[in-house]
Amino acid sequence: MLQAEHLRFIHPGATRQFDLSMVARPGEITAVSGQSGSGKSTLLDLIAGFLTPSAGRLTLDGQDLLPLPPEQRPISILFQSETLFEHLSAYQNLELGLPRGATDLQQQIAAALAEVGLPGVLKQRADTLSGGEKQRVALARTLLRNRPVLLLDEPFSALDDDTRGTIRTLVKSLTERHRWITLLVSHHVDDVEALATRRYQLRDGMLFEG
Numbered sequence: 001m002l003q004a005e006h007l008r009f010i011h012p013g014a015t016r017q018f019d020l021s022m023v024a025r026p027g028e029i030t031a032v033s034g035q036s037g038s039g040k041s042t043l044l045d046l047i048a049g050f051l052t053p054s055a056g057r058l059t060l061d062g063q064d065l066l067p068l069p070p071e072q073r074p075i076s077i078l079f080q081s082e083t084l085f086e087h088l089s090a091y092q093n094l095e096l097g098l099p100r101g102a103t104d105l106q107q108q109i110a111a112a113l114a115e116v117g118l119p120g121v122l123k124q125r126a127d128t129l130s131g132g133e134k135q136r137v138a139l140a141r142t143l144l145r146n147r148p149v150l151l152l153d154e155p156f157s158a159l160d161d162d163t164r165g166t167i168r169t170l171v172k173s174l175t176e177r178h179r180w181i182t183l184l185v186s187h188h189v190d191d192v193e194a195l196a197t198r199r200y201q202l203r204d205g206m207l208f209e210g
């Protein structure tokens, strides 16, 4: 279980204090909605380690995450537009950041691409993939890195309606199958309706469940 307890933060020069508490459980998608400027990105940045709270606790199954720098946190992030290196192939993008020299790396990467419904794109350059295909490659990267927390920051916004539906279904099934703790930040009510097991509203610097 991922648990934030009274994470406090004030942006430099701002007056509003955030005081954020929530839980997110394995195999579930926890949705956070709120108006523009309510603090959704601030919450994700605190969890990912890009911002440091002035007080509070952040734990994963009891382990304190706050001392860890972003790259050591057991967290993957999926953004609206995927951050693949466009001039590299799907395989090369997936290989980056994985331990070198593993004998079965190629099989692992092929298996991850097959699991996200993209067999056969190993050698294809990222700039020749569609938006939905790039999101699938990014989900394959999450599978390969095997990090238990997935942060989704408006991940479906740039996709057309059909692709949006299929990527949503894929995120839900991967979350359930791999027991990911998935946190979804979205303006879109239909994304939240389709995916969320648990919901929070961000208002006045605080999270309210329901």
Ligand SMILES: Nc1ncnc2c1ncn2[C@@H]1O[C@H](COP(=O)(O)OP(=O)(O)OP(=O)(O)O)[C@@H](O)[C@H]1O
Residues within 6 Å of the ligand: 011, 012, 013, 014, 034, 035, 036, 037, 038, 039, 040, 041, 042, 043
């Ligand atoms: N670097 C910063 N310095 C000062 N204030 C900031 C900074 N970043 C964000 N804020 C303020 O903190 C508040 C929350 O911003 P945040 O980006 O987290 O909201 P959000 O809910 O993600 O908004 P949106 O949905 O528009 O992306 C806003 O009032 C914003 O102006």
